Amino acid sequence: MVLKIFFPQCCNRADSGLLVGRWIAGHDSAVVLAVIHYPFIPGQVKQYIQQVGAASGVELSVLGSWSLPKEGQEGMESFLRDLSTIFPQERWLQISRQMGKMGFTCEILNRGQSKTLRFLEQEVIFVHYEQRKVMLSQLHPIETGSRGSLTYPPPAQVFQTVALSQPLFFLDKYDDGPLKSTHWQSEGREASIIVELLKQASVPLCLLSCFLFLSGFFCRIFSLYPLRFLSTKLSTCVQLSYRTEHMRTLSSPKAAAGHTQFMRKANMLVSVLVDVALGVLLMWWLYRDEHIAMLANTLVPAADHVAKELEQLLQWLMGAPAGLKMNRALDQVLGRFFLYHIHLWISYIHLMSPFIEGILWYGGLSACLGLTFALSLLSDMVALFTFHIYCFYVYGARLYCLKIYGLSSLWRLFRGKKWNVLRQRVDSCSYDLDQLFIGTLLFTVLLFLLPTTALYYLVFTLLRLVVVLFQGVLHLSVDFINSFPLFAIGLRVFRPYRLAEGVKFRVLCDEPGVALHLLMEVRLWHRGIICHSVFTGLNDSFHRLCMSLSVTVSTEL
Amino acid sequence: MEDETFTDISGKSICLDCQSHSSFCREFTVSSPKVSIGKVMVYTCSVWLLAYAVFFLTQNTAVLSSAILITLVGMMFHIHFVKVDHETLLVIGSLGIQVSSSYASGREITTFIEMSKIKDIVINEAIYMHQIIYYLCVLLKDPSEPSAVSSVVPLFQSSKPRLNCLVKVYKSCQEILSKSQ
16 A cells, blocks of 8 residues: 655755654555654653644644754764654654755654564655645535544545644744744744734624624514515615625624635625725715715706606607507597606606705715615615606506407407307307497407507607616626625635645656655636626526516516 | 557547656646647638728728737637647546646646545547547546446546547556555
8 A cells, every 4th residue: 555645845854853743544644744853852742742632633643753964963863763662653754855855765664563664665655735825725624523534535634634733833943942843834924913913803893793783683674564565676675684684694603614604704794894895985975075966956957857858759659750640539648648647747856856965965874884775775766766657657558458458359259269268268159240240349449549559658668678777787786796706806816725626736756766756736716616606696686687677578468 | 658649539640648657656648739820820811801801891990900809819718718738647546636638828727536536447438429439537436335436527528539549548547546446
């Protein structure tokens, strides 16, 4: 069986000493975590290893000896060989390296045999790994107790061992302790001040999250019945409920169960923070230089302009639109009916005009909850201001629908057929003469009035589609901000090794007569995964937009 | 490192490179033929001639610049996402198998499969349009159910070598796999 030794790259040039690590049972592998240098007292080494093993939960042990002879240290080899008697182990590794050569030589001593059993050089593989990256990438399985550790393959166990043995890396050869060891910290610590500051800031963050949780609790009143219908119609309430859902997930006291849960929570938190930041930016822009007054002043003339355009459109429809000849009476009736509506709407807007600035001012305050709230409020206000277009569309659609229904039923009568409700099919039927006469008369009336109603229906449906499209674009952008995985992208840019997907092996040196050396690198997230997650988030809102567009166009036939 | 003339299933010549790093670690590289300069020139010339024709009809210079942009973007997309330069299979006894394909722009996609998940490496037949072709694949198993095949991973999908090349790779792999299982 081939013996695999996972060796950290930082110890390639370490001074001679003892190898500390862990044997992975059942797979014939060993993970080297650190090298403890001479001088040391064996009793202290054993105590230290026991302490660290108890603190981290990893079964650490002395694996063997490492020798990299420098000038003036010739007597080390025999000394290190005699250490195997002091530290009783099943197998004792003696790894040595010559300065200037790439390959390591390894001798293995089995307990119970008095003479050294020298394995053939080919039967040992050295897999080099970068300790800091392996420690920080989240490739190891988190649950340890449920499955036996024998079932995990060696690379996963290596990740788990290195990640769990953090207490071993607290002291290194530059500290004034009883033992001097070399591991990844010997290459220099990184960003510890920032880590300390973050730890200090975590206490107020916890208080804030508790407060948000309480406010989320109060939003449960939206589940009451009369408000529920309204809350599903207004997009602001939808967004509010969505965010409270997020807050509830974030402020739950138990930690994330797995890697995906952790990423989801982190993405949620980052998106909420970015949202609030953008909202505050929008607020700052709105409330200076009298922007609100400017907006209010342009709003009423804009509504007037829209009403005037609609009136012109209706006048055009009442004449001879696109050269078509309409039925004069019906045309006039419908046209006057809609004109009266517009007149009502305009007077309502003029009534509201002194209050608009106040409404805008208080509405702008909602942007402090986030940019998504401001956008959904805008979408609701657009819906409110174009309510008359919605009414026209409903009238036109209902009229057209009734007409088509009547026409189809009378067409069946014209041909001598009937709709059988019981069998859900068209049957032949013999009508009386007077039934046929009245039916045919009504059919011709409806048929000749069809172009007029169809035209009104077409025009107002198109207008409604424009409004729905605009609202849809707003909803799409809200969903985009909600679901964009900014945390994952930030990690990918600044700390790429945190988003590991797998491992990659590379052959380092294969000189004949020397053991095989491989380099184990952490493989990063493929760029496609991030695009995929963004698109799945956007897919729902896009689907909803298409559905609402198709519902607008189709009649209830 | 032999270099017999191997071909892929459509007759284009490919190159197989076997490297034996040690008795239980072997690496096989299949390289596809490179992008031929003649083809590139034909495509570019046809796109630009078309653009000139449209420009002659419409006298709009935006057509020319958009043709240049399209050619450049298309070429970059092709060498980065479509054109596979070589595919590698690295077999390390008792550790696993690593499959990697590298594109013409240098991008590499690697997958590592652990030895505990590998059931066997076999040559399978497939019906591909009007032909029956052979392909090398790795049979994976779930460690909790060692007798059932959970999935199949085909190897050398872009280069599609013929049977003589596959047999050589198969024999080498089986020597290592039989020792480590």
